[in-house]
Amino acid sequence: MRTQYQKPKGVEPKGSHELAVGDDMLVKPTLGGVAKDALQGNAPALNPATVEEEYSSHESEKGKHSVTNANVSTEMAPLNIGKGLYIYGIDEGAKEAGIAIVEAITGEVVFKGVIHLRDDVKRLMRYRREHRRERRRHLRYRANRFNNRRRKEGWIPPSIKVKKDNILRVIRELAKRYPPSKFVYEEASFNIRKLVEPNVNGKEYQKNLWNALIYRAGNKCEVCGKVDRKLQMHHIVPLSKGGSNSVTNILIVCEQCHKGIHEGRIKIEKKDLQVRYPAVAQAGKTYLKNELSKLAPVEVVYGYQTKEWREKMGLEKTHWDDAIAIIAKGKKVIDKTQPSFCFAKRHRPYREAQRRPDIKEIGGLRRGDVVNYYRRDGTVLNGYIYGFNANGTVRINNWNGKRIIKFSKISPKRCERVLRDPVVVVVS
Template identity: 30%
Template sequence: MVYVLNQHGQPLMPTENHAKVRILLKSKKARVVKRCPFTIQLLYKSTEYTQNISLGVDAGSRHVGLSATTKDKVLFESDVELRNGIVGLLSARRQNRRARRSRKTRYREPRFDNRRRKDGWLAPSVQNKVDTHLTAIRRVHEILPVSRIIVEVASFDIQKIKNSDISGTEYQQGEQMGFWNVREYVLFRDGHECQCCHGKSKDRILNVHHIESRKTGGDAPNNLITLCETCHTGYHRGTVKLPKSIHRGMRFRDAVFMGIMRWAFYGRLKEIYPDVHLTYGYITKNTRIRHGLPKDHCIDARCISGHPDAVSYGTVYYQKKARCHNRMIHKNGILKGGIRKRNQAPYEVMGFRLFDKVKWKGRECFIFGRRSTGRMDLRLLDGAKVNASVGYKNLHLLEMRKNMLVEERRKAVPPTGKPVGFPARHL
C-alpha cells in the first residue's frame, strides 16, 4: 500500500499500483515524503477523489489500536506501544533532588506557593499517554483523508472489582473509613500481628512494610503488610525471608488511568476534529465474536471503525513512543573516591544516534546501544535481539531517530477474501 499526497500536501486515497508509483518517481512527477509507511507527494495537479474513511481507535493505557477502513478494505492498521516508565523516572528525579538539597541547601525554608496547578491538569504519566494518543491519530490524518473517528472508551468500577456485593451507600464508605491514616488501617486489617513470625519474636513494636518498593508500588493498602521490628530489620539486612503467601494485591493502575483519561482525551479530540463518536467495549466484543475475529488491538480497532468485514492486506505498523531526552547528568551510584560517573552518552557515536533505523545484512532494525569503539547493539522494536555487537561501517542509515518509532510487520491475510486494489484515479 502506497499513501499519496496531492500537490499541496493534502492526503488522497492510497494505491496498490506500484508500477505507476515507480514511473512517477522515476519521471520526477512525484517525490518520497515518508519511508514508513511509504508515502509519496504528487508534483502536478490531480483530482481530489476520496472515499469515506472511518478511523477506529482502541484507546488503552499500554497499547493503542488504530484501524482506518472503508466499507470493504483496510487501508491502515497500527499497534502503538505507550511509555510506562514515567512514574519511575519522576520518582528517581524526586530522590535525586531531595538528596541534592540536603547536601547543598539543608536549611532552606520550604516553599509551596509555586506549586499551583492549572485547571485541567493531568499527572505527567497520564498527560504523556493522552498526547501520544493524539499524535498517533494526527499521523494517520497526515496520510489518509479520514472523515470520521470512532473511539472506544472504558469505565471500570474498581470498588465493584474489589467487592462484587457492594451497592448503594457502600460506595461512599471506603475500606479505610473510620481510620486516621493508611497505617492504622493496615495494622487493624492484620490484627496488630506480625505477618511473618506471627508473634514468635515477642517483639511488640510493629512496622508497616512495603511489599514492593514505594517507588514501584506506592502506599496503597494492598502493597503494605504488618511486620514486627525484628522481622522488618532482618528482612532489610537479608537474614529474614518473607513467606511466599505475602504478595502484593491486585493492581488497578491501568483501570485508574482509563477512568482519568477517557473524557480528557475525548474532549481534546472533539476540539481538533469535527466528526468524533464514542463506543464502548461490550459493543466491540460483541461485534468481534459475531464475525469470528481473533482478539487483537488492531482487530478491535477494525470492529470499532464499523467495518469488521473489511479485507486487510496483511501489513500492521508497530509504533513505539521513545523518550525524547535524558537530562540525568550523573548515575546514582558513587564510585570509589567519591567519583560520580556520568550518565549521558555522547550525542552521536560515529554518526549514529540511539534508536536510529539502520539496515544490516538486508535486515532493518534499530540501534538500542552504542559503544565508543563504534560497535552497535541492534534490536527490533519490541526488543528482540538481532546482534549485540556490529561495527558501524557495516550499517546503512535508513532513518534518523524520531519520537515515534515505526516498524512494518507482515501478518497472514485471512482466507476470507483477496485484497482488491483501488483504481489510481488521482494518479
C-alpha cells in the same frame, strides 16, 4: 490610464453583477456611475464594455491569486477538520493501543496496528525526584525554583498523559496521509452512566452490567479473592423477592463460593458495592477525546459493544481487530493489510536536547537512528540505536526498550539505517 486598473466606484463585484444581468434596475445605475466617475477624474470617458472587461480580468487575476493563497494555507494547515475520507478506530489497552483506519466509502482497511505506549514515566520520575532530593540534601537552604504545591487545572498524572500523547502523536502523523472523517474510540469496557437505570434495554443492560461488575471485582471472586475462576453473579436480595439488577445488589463470585452462599456456609460481609471509575483515568480519556475532536468528530463506544461486533465479524481478539470492529460495527470490511507497530519517539525537552550538543556518530550511525540489523543466520532485527559505549560498543534496542543486540564493531553491511529523527516510527 491607471484608472482602468483601479476598482471603479459603484461597480458591484463580478459575482453579484452576473446575478443582476437581465435586471435593468440594477445594471443601469452601476454602469452610469462608472462613466461619471471617470469623467470627473479627467480621464477619457470609458466605454462601459472596456471597464467591464478590465475589471473582470483584474478580478479574475485577483481571484486566481486568492486561490493560490488558499492552496498555500491549506497546505500549511494540519488538516481539513472532519473532511477526510477515513474512519479511525482506537482501542486502548494498558500497554498498547490498537488502531485501524478504514476508507469510509469502500470499507477497505488501509492501516491497522498497535501503538506502543510508554510505561517508564513513573519510574523515571521517581529517579528524578530522588536525584533532586539528594542534591537538596547537601544544602542548608535551597529556595523554591517553582511552586509545585498546586496543580494546574486540567492536570493529568504524567504516566497517564504520556500514553495519550503517544496515541495522539501517531494519529497526527497518520492523519497527514489519511485525513480523518471520524474517530471511533472505545472509552471503557462499560458505560457507567447506563448503570443507574436498571433493566433499560434488557440485553444491552446485562452486558454493560457484567463488564462493570467484572471491573469492580478486578476479575476475581469477591468472596474468596481467587483468580482464574469462572465467575457468576449472585443477587444479594433475590430477584424473586423484589431485588434489583443494580450493581449494589450483585456480587461477583466463583462457583464454589456461590454454592456456599446458597447453602448458608458462607456469610456475606457488608461491602461497598458501588462501581467507581478513577477520576484520573477519566481525565486522561477526556483529554484524548478533546484533542482528537480538534481533527474530527469523536464517537464513543464501550467494550461490551466491541465484543459483540467482533464476534459477529469473526475477528480475533487483538487490539487492531477490535479497532476494526468498532469502525465497522458488524458490517463487512475488506482487509488485506498486515499489522504495523507504531512507536512515538520520545519528545526531548529543549533543555535536555541542549545538553548534548556534540552528536556522536560512529560508522554513519547516530543515537536514535532506526536500523535493520542483518544477522548471520539471515534473520533481520529491527530497532533503534540506544547508544554507544566509551569503548565503541553499540547497543540496539527494540520498541519495548529491551536490548536486542550489542556489538563492538559496526559493519555497514550488517547494520542498515532505515530512518533518522522520525517523529513516529511505523514498522510493518
